Amino acid sequence: FSRNIQMLNVYYLKVPDYDTVPESGFCERISEETRKTAEGFRCEKVKRLKWLGEGMVRSLLENELQVRRGDYLIKRAEHGKPYICGTPFPVFYNLSHSGDYLVCVLSDREVGIDIQQLGKYNPGIVRRFFHPGEIRNLEQCGEEMCAELFFRYWSAKESFLKYTGTGLSASLSGFEILFEGRHVRISKPGFQQQVFIKECQIDKSYKCYVCSEYPEDPEIRQFVFAG
Numbered sequence: 001f002s003r004n005i006q007m008l009n010v011y012y013l014k015v016p017d018y019d020t021v022p023e024s025g026f027c028e029r030i031s032e033e034t035r036k037t038a039e040g041f042r043c044e045k046v047k048r049l050k051w052l053g054e055g056m057v058r059s060l061l062e063n064e065l066q067v068r069r070g071d072y073l074i075k076r077a078e079h080g081k082p083y084i085c086g087t088p089f090p091v092f093y094n095l096s097h098s099g100d101y102l103v104c105v106l107s108d109r110e111v112g113i114d115i116q117q118l119g120k121y122n123p124g125i126v127r128r129f130f131h132p133g134e135i136r137n138l139e140q141c142g143e144e145m146c147a148e149l150f151f152r153y154w155s156a157k158e159s160f161l162k163y164t165g166t167g168l169s170a171s172l173s174g175f176e177i178l179f180e181g182r183h184v185r186i187s188k189p190g191f192q193q194q195v196f197i198k199e200c201q202i203d204k205s206y207k208c209y210v211c212s213e214y215p216e217d218p219e220i221r222q223f224v225f226a227g
Contacts, residue, residue, distance in 0.1 A: 006108060006214065007106060007107050007108045008105070008106075008107045008111070008210070008212050008214045008216065008218040008219070009105065009106050009107070009218060009219045009220075009221065010103060010104070010105045010113065010200050010208075010210055010218045010219065010220045010221070011056065011060065011103065011104045011105075011106070011220075011221050011222070011223040012101055012102065012103045012104075012202050012220070012221075012222060012223060013052065013056065013101070013102050013222065013223045013224070014100050014101060015045075015048070015049065015052065015097070015100055015101065015102055016100055018048065018052060018225075019048070023047075023051070026051040026052075026055050029051070029054070029055035029058055029059060029225075030050075030051055030054045030055055030058070031054065031074070034050060034051070034054045035051075037050065038050040038051060049097055049102065052102055053095045053097070053102060053104070054074070055225065056095075056102065056104050056223060056225075057074065057082075057093055057095070057104060058074075059223075059225060059226065060093075060104065060106055060223070061084070061087075061091065063226060064106075065087075065091065065106075067087050067088075067091070071086055071087065071088070072084055072085065072086040072087045072091075073085050073086050077165055078165075079165055079166055081094070081162065081165040082094075082095070089108065090108045090109070091106065091107075091108065092106070092107050092108070092109060092110050092111050093105060093106050093107075093111070094111050094112050094113045094162055094163075095113070096113050096114045096115045096158075096162075096208075097115070098115045098116050098117045098206065099117035099205075099206065100117075101115055101117075101202060101203065101206060101208075103115045103200070103202065103208060104223070105210050105212075105218065107212055107214070109212060109213045109214070110163060110165075110212070110213065111163060111210065111211065111212045111213075112158075112159045112160065112161070112162030112163030112164070112210070112211040112212075113159055113162065113200075113208070113209070113210045113211070114154075114155045114156075114158035114159040114162060114208065114209060115155060115200075115202070115206055115207070115208040116151045116154050116155045116158075116206065116207050116208070117151075117205060117206050118147060118148065118151050118205050118206060118207065119147070119151070120147065121138075121146045121147040121150045122150070123138075126138055126150065129171075129172040129173055130153065130172060130173055131172075131173050131174075131175060131176040131177075132173075133176045133178075133187075134153050134176060134177060137149065138150060138153075148207070151207040152179065152199075152207050152209075153177055154207075155207040155208060155209045156177045156184055156197050156209040156211075157172050157175075157177055158209075159197060159209040159210055159211040160175070160177075160186060160195070160197060160211045162211070163195060163211035163212070174188065175187060175188035175191070176188070177197070182199075184196075184197035184198070184199070184209070193213075194213070195211055195212065195213055196211070196212060196213070196214060196215050197209050197210070197211045198210050198212075198217050198218060200218060200220055201220070202220065
């Protein structure tokens with residue numbers, strides 16, 4: 001891997017596939033800090049997601065990108081967004097989980113990803129958090145389409161906020177997502193940077209979007225722990 005190679009890769013795994021893997025199976029793949037943090041959660045599913053998430057990232061760094069374990073650190077920015085430092089070339093990543101899926105995106109530029117399992121349309125959330133233009137579109141669409149459009153909005157908006165590193169500390173209503181065919185456009189006053197939001201086709205019961213500085217579609221691959 002060269003620092004000059006452009007990269008936008010999305011990886012996914014099905015969490016239930018690892019339900020029977022014991023904690024000891026993750027010890028070599030995660031940091032001592034993450035292991036101790038996970039122990040503080042009573043919910044076994046939350047613990048497992050912590051192990052799977054960091055194990056997935058470290059496996060990709062070390063096996064796909066050939067970065068040695070001692071040559072990098074995973075840290076968190078002010079609003080909690082994780083980042084990697086110490087690598088000989090730029091590497092950015094982001095994680096998201098919903099339902100049975102955990103997704104990870106790797107890039108050589110800043111990036112954000114979000115996945116949402118399709119569920120019930122919630123007009124209360126829309127009126128409280130969405131942009132007026134998005135609210136109008138949802139109010140005008142047919143009942144069968146509302147739920148799908150709602151989760152398309154939610155995932156695309158989250159991917160953008162995770163790209164910026166603000167997460168839900170920023171307002172979801174402060175910008176508008178515009179779906180124009182296969183293209184997704186962001187309308188946000190004062191935001192000048194050119195970014196692209198792309199849909200990731202992982203499962204028909206989910207909506208997943210990645211926000212990056214690349215106009216090309218990401219490569220999407222299923223991830224499997226080696227060994």
